[in-house]
Amino acid sequence: MDHQPSILKRPTKRDFNNLPEKVLLAIFSYLPHVELLRCARVCRLWRSLSQNSKLWKTVFLRPEYHGLHIRNSDIFLSLIGHRFSSSLQFIELPMELITADILHELANKCLNLKYLTLDFSTAMQLHDFNDLNAFPCNLKMLCICLSEVIFLEGFMRRIYAFLSSLEVLQIIGTIENSNEAEEEIYETINISKIKAQTPNLRVINLYGVFFIDDNHIEIIASGCIHLGCLALNFCTRVKGTSFKNLLLRCKKLQCLLLQNTGIDDSAMLTAEWELSILNELDISSTDLTESCLLHLFSRMPKLTYLAVPNCDGFTDQVLDLLIDQGKLTNLRAIDISNTVNLNYESLLSLFKHNGHQLHGLSYAGNAKVTEQFWINAIKYLKNIRILVIGTSHGWFKKINTRIHVDQILEACAQECQKLERLEIQWDEETLRWNENSSKFIDHIRIRCTKLLSLILADGEYYELVRSNFERADRQRVVRTTTSDQTSIVSLLNYYHDLRFN
Numbered sequence: 001m002d003h004q005p006s007i008l009k010r011p012t013k014r015d016f017n018n019l020p021e022k023v024l025l026a027i028f029s030y031l032p033h034v035e036l037l038r039c040a041r042v043c044r045l046w047r048s049l050s051q052n053s054k055l056w057k058t059v060f061l062r063p064e065y066h067g068l069h070i071r072n073s074d075i076f077l078s079l080i081g082h083r084f085s086s087s088l089q090f091i092e093l094p095m096e097l098i099t100a101d102i103l104h105e106l107a108n109k110c111l112n113l114k115y116l117t118l119d120f121s122t123a124m125q126l127h128d129f130n131d132l133n134a135f136p137c138n139l140k141m142l143c144i145c146l147s148e149v150i151f152l153e154g155f156m157r158r159i160y161a162f163l164s165s166l167e168v169l170q171i172i173g174t175i176e177n178s179n180e181a182e183e184e185i186y187e188t189i190n191i192s193k194i195k196a197q198t199p200n201l202r203v204i205n206l207y208g209v210f211f212i213d214d215n216h217i218e219i220i221a222s223g224c225i226h227l228g229c230l231a232l233n234f235c236t237r238v239k240g241t242s243f244k245n246l247l248l249r250c251k252k253l254q255c256l257l258l259q260n261t262g263i264d265d266s267a268m269l270t271a272e273w274e275l276s277i278l279n280e281l282d283i284s285s286t287d288l289t290e291s292c293l294l295h296l297f298s299r300m301p302k303l304t305y306l307a308v309p310n311c312d313g314f315t316d317q318v319l320d321l322l323i324d325q326g327k328l329t330n331l332r333a334i335d336i337s338n339t340v341n342l343n344y345e346s347l348l349s350l351f352k353h354n355g356h357q358l359h360g361l362s363y364a365g366n367a368k369v370t371e372q373f374w375i376n377a378i379k380y381l382k383n384i385r386i387l388v389i390g391t392s393h394g395w396f397k398k399i400n401t402r403i404h405v406d407q408i409l410e411a412c413a414q415e416c417q418k419l420e421r422l423e424i425q426w427d428e429e430t431l432r433w434n435e436n437s438s439k440f441i442d443h444i445r446i447r448c449t450k451l452l453s454l455i456l457a458d459g460e461y462y463e464l465v466r467s468n469f470e471r472a473d474r475q476r477v478v479r480t481t482t483s484d485q486t487s488i489v490s491l492l493n494y495y496h497d498l499r500f501n
Contacts, residue, residue: 017043017045021049024049025049025052025054025055028049028050028052028055029054029055033056033059033060033068034068036050036055037050037068051082051083053083053084053085053086053087053088054087056083056084056087056088057087057088057089057090058089058090058091059084059088059090059091059092060092061091061092061093061094061097062092062094062119063094065092065501067092067094070096070097073096073097073099073101073102076097076102077101077102077105080102080105080106080109080110081105081109084109084110085109085110086109086110086111086112087112088106088110088112088113089112089113089114089115090113090114090115090116091106091110091113091115091116091117092117092119093116093117093118093119094119094122095119095120095121095122095123098118098119098120098127099127100127100128100129100130100131100132103132103134103135103136104132104133104134106136107134107135107136107137107162108134110136111138112138113136113138113139114138114139114140114141115139115140115141115143116136116139116141116142116143117142117143117144117145117500118142118143118144118145119145120144120145120146120147120150120152121145121146121147121172121174122147123147123149123150124147124149124150125150126150126152126154126155129154129155129158132155132158132159133158135158135159135162136162137162137165138165139162139163139165139166140165140166140167140168141166141167141168141169141170141497142163142166142168142169142170143170143171143172143500144170144171144172144189145172145500145501146171146172146173146174146188146189146209147174147188148174148188150188151186151188151189152188152189153189153190156189156190156193156194160193160194160196160197161197163194163197163198164197164198164199164200165200166198166200166201167200167201167202167203168201168202168203168204168205168497169194169198169201169203169204169205170204170205170207170498170500171189171191171205171206171207171209172205172207172208172209172500172501173206173207173208173209173210173212173234173235174208174210175207175208175210175234185210185211186211187211188211191212191216191219191220192216192219195219195220195222195223195224196223198224199223199224199226200226201224201226201227202226202227202228202229202497203227203228203229203231203494203497203498204220204224204227204229204230204231205229205231205497205498205500206231206232206235207231207233207234207235207500208233208234208235209235210235210236210237211237212232212235212237212238213235213237213238213239214237214238214239214240214241214242214267215242217230217232217238217242217243217246218242218245218246220246221242221245221246221248221249221250222245222249224250225249225250225251225252226252227250227252227253228252228253228254228255228494229253229254229255229256229257229280229493229494229497229498230246230250230253230255230256230257231255231257231498232256232257232258232261233257233258233259233260233261233282234259234260234261235261236260236261236262237262238258238261238262238263239261239262239263239264239267240258240261240263240264240267240268240271241267241270243267243268243270243271244270244271244272246271247271247272247273247275247276247278248272248275251276251277252277253276253277253278254277254278254279254280254493255278255279255280255281255305255492255493255494256278256280256281256282257280257281257282257498258281258282258283258284258286259282259283259284259285259286259307260284260285260286261286262286263283263286263287263288264287264288265288265289265291265292268288268292268296269292269295269296272299273296273299273300273301274299274300274301276300276301277301278300278301278303279301279302279303279304279305279330280303280304280305280306280492280493280494281300281303281305281306281307282305282306282307283307283308283311284307284308284309284310284311284335285309285310285311286311287312287313288311288313289313290313290314290315290317290318290341292313293311293313293314293315293318294317294318294321297318297321297322297325297327298321298325300327301327302326302327302328302329302330303322303327303328303330303331304330304331304332304333304493305331305332305333305334305488305491305492305493306328306331306333306334306335307334307335307488307489308335308336308339309335309336309337309338309339309362309365310337310338310339311339312339312340312341313341314336314339314341314342315341315342316341316342316343316346319342319346319347319350320346320349323349323350323353323354328350328353328354329354330357331354331357331358332357332358332359332360332491333358333359333360333361333386333488333491333492334350334358334360334361334362334488335360335361335362335363335388335487335488336362336363337362337363337364337365337388338364338365338366339365339366344363344366344368344369344373347363347377348373348376348377351377351380351381352380355377355380355381355382356380356381356382356383357383358381358383358384359383359384359385359386359491360384360385360386360387360488360490360491361381361384361386361387361388361488362386362387362388362486362487362488363388363389364388364389364390364391364392364423364425365391365392366391367391369389369391370401370403371403371404371405371407371408374389374408374411375407375408375411378408378411378412378415378416379411379415381415381416382415382416382418383418384416384418384419385418385419385420385421385450385491386420386421386486386487386488386490386491387412387416387419387421387422387423388422388423388425388486388487388488389408389423389424389425390403390423390424390425390426391425391426391430392425392426392427392457392481402430402431402432403426403430403431403432404432404433405424405426405431405432405433405437405461406433406434406436406437406440407440408424409440409441409443409444410440410443410444412444412448413440413443413444413446413447413448414443414447416448417447417448417449417450418450419448419450419451420450420451420452420453421451421452421453421455421486422451422453422454422455422486423453423454423455423481423485423486424454424455424456424457425457425481426457427457427459428457428458428459428460428461428462431457431461433461433464437461437464438464438468441464441465441468441469442468445468445469445472445474451477452477453477453479453484453486454469454477454478454479455478455479455480455481455484455485455486456478456479456480456481457480457481458480458481458482462478462480465478466478
């Protein structure tokens, strides 16, 4: 029998560019726009792909927030129709690009634009808007970043008629630049006129707007019957006298965020909380007393989200009332950091009753809490996704004991395999570890496969953990407390509507 010699086939050379266009676009969609611009220089095919309007649905144009820097507004005008067109859904505009011509072009060419941010925060003078007679009219969200010195009524008067479709309104104040005690407060935007033109608002976020007071909340309450979330964080002139009418008129209100506001006991107690459907509450860094909170929480519905850090009135008695009356049976997230009048022993009762349902927990700033507390507590936190623990460097209470961090990591690896974000705030001098620590780091890395962020104080232990994760090709998981911090706010139902910058 003759044997035919076997013919060796050369492996077919596979070219990346021969992939279907749909696949190539899917790959390119993972690149930030800065990288897309670099890809456009490679070849004609990549240039064509990088300019595909499907890759430009969301556009960030503020360099200070990692967006593209547009130097020539005329070139940008041509890009709106050529590159963005009907695919554009979200865009952020810095002050220099907020012109009548650009807004006209967005209104005429980008008919599917739903989310628009106008950043006037650096403005010293506005462009001329006398010729502005068109504006995107199908917006779902409008975010306006205020300037300290510019009154926006002239601009707003030109766009009021186009805002009826809005569901989310964000007005971002100048809290980071202003000193309320030293400067005169100006009402740089007219809340009353905006409310009159936006009957369908579901979410209002007034962040750090110093002129906002209870009169403005009364105005909002009078016409926003669909309101589900009101965020007043850092609006220090809000006392709470408007909340009675707010709850009476806004029957759909579920989320109320009052961090660093000026709310007081008497105003809060006049509102009829028992008639509301409120289930998410943030009273961080407020001066409500224990007696007020006891009365307040006894009348509130069951809570799914509660944030009370730096709230001295939140005591053991308040927590016991919440547990005994079943107010926390639906709780998903709680922040009780730096509650100096809350003993950590009381928390074990909360974890035993409700720990299995918690997705987020922040309990930092108690110098008496050691690893033994967390070893006992973590076994109740089977479904936890976000966890913040420890006492950061410089906290006013000195820590007298060393924390065995290996035992905490091992407890998380054994019990919290759904963990996504973990922050351990103890500083380098407080943590104790040894030559076998790598074993425990391996355990949390291998078992907590969903872990996206592990934040530690900078130092030798941080370097040990970071190098362990990087060797396993998990490059960006381990970070330092000097550059990153963890919060449970992402567990708010309205979190995606409240995000800005």
